[in-house]
Amino acid sequence: MGDIFRGTEAIAGGDLTEYALRRWYQPIFRDVYVPKRHAATVLDRTHGAWLWSRRRAVITGVAASTLHGAEWVDDDVPIELLLNYTHPPRGIVARNETTADDETMRIGKRAVxxxxxTAFDLGRHLERGQALARLDALMRARPFSVEDxxxxxxxxxGARGVRRLRELLPLVDGGAMSPRETRLRLLFIDAGxxxxxxxxxVVDERGRHVRTLDMGWEEFKVAAEYDGDQHRTDRVQYVKDLRVWPILQRLGWDVTRVIKEDRDGDVIARTRSAMVARGWKP
Structure with missing residues (x-):
């Protein structure tokens, strides 16, 4: 018996008594248990959802992307399963959709x-910005063919959401290092x-690497950098940033630095001004 298990199976197999189950374990889904005081991760909940389905479901969506190695997934995301089930428990989304044999694989014992x-389902079922962020993360972790x-x-x-999927696929970029960077890239695209x-x-005059910029337009030497929390909390990163900005300016780069609190309109205006100054004609 592992750390995540079906309670009825543990009792039937003699591994636990009903008293021990109630005393030492807590349910995360109906009849699926983990040790008490254990904070279930998204991987724990994905495995638990598969056990809840009596090992019949195919894991898809964000949970599947996590199993493929995608990062930046919160532990409380709904676990999406391909399963014909009308009223799944809270935290599980069951979709009665068709799959062919070449659309599933095994990761461990689980069908995924x-x-x-996974990309086909992410692009159809999530909100536009969230879908692109999840597609970027999947592409970064486990590159897939847009043609496939x-x-x-x-x-x-006739599948639900295919129009949005077709719009998003040309925008997928595995170079995004976080969902915030995906959002920033989409902001620029939507702004024209x-x-x-x-x-x-970016390299200096001697060919030495200076920095890898988050995104930009090399033709105009204009870039945008999203400064996440690590730039504020990591002293080494902070000092490195202070030293690199003057070098980038000397090399002719105009970099818009963006933080979470910035307003979209301000970011667009600053970047547009830099691009126009470098010869871009909107």
């Missing part, structure tokens, strides 16, 4: 959608800027 099918996803679009032409390049390496 392939990266392409489009083949699924042709296989299921050319699609920015991600992870731009």
């Amino acid at each position: 959608t392939t990266p392409a099918r 996803v489009m083949l699924l679009d042709k296989r299921y032409p 800027f050319p699609t920015p390049t991600t992870q731009i390496p």
